[in-house]
Amino acid sequence: MSDEPDRRHPEPVSIDDEMLRQYLADALSAENSARVEKALRDSAELRARLEDVRQNRGDAQLHTLGAIWHRARLTCPSRQQLGSLLLDALDPELADYYRFHIEVVECPFCQANLDDLKAQSQATPEGRASRSRQHRILQSSQHLLGEDKR
Ligand SMILES: [Zn+2]
Secondary structure, three states: OOOOOOOOOOOOOOOOHHHHHHHHOOOOOHHHHHHHHHHHHHOHHHHHHHHHHHHHOOOOOOOOHHHHHHHHHHHOOOHHHHHHHHOOOOOHHHHHHHHHHHHHOOOHHHHHHHHHHHHHHHHOHHHOOOOOHHHHHHHHOHHHHOOOOO
16 A cells, blocks of 8 residues: 655645755755745745845855746746646646746746637637637637537
């Protein structure tokens, strides 16, 4: 039998300054990095501490917050993952992380990608369960485009 911990309910990690330093240095695993970002989102106190740690790094590789967000672009979700996010088909924790990336970090690349995907999903009946009248109108005009689904 497996005594693996339930990964959907990770124990809250205590994030110390060392961990924040590693986060700034991009030395954490993707999983821990995600945890730190998640904790940062939830805690103004932690964000202040991150800023402290950042200013006390005192080395040439000082990371500005802007640089961190820029680096975060390296971990942008793929288009496919963004599509799954739109369809609510992602692991809730991962979805949370991407929402943070898009809504809090405001990654312009992912925002643009997501807008694009939203426009696409509204144009295909399979894209999304019909939710709005507007969507149904789009669906009912689908046959005009040569795809009669009756
Ligand atoms: Zn991004």
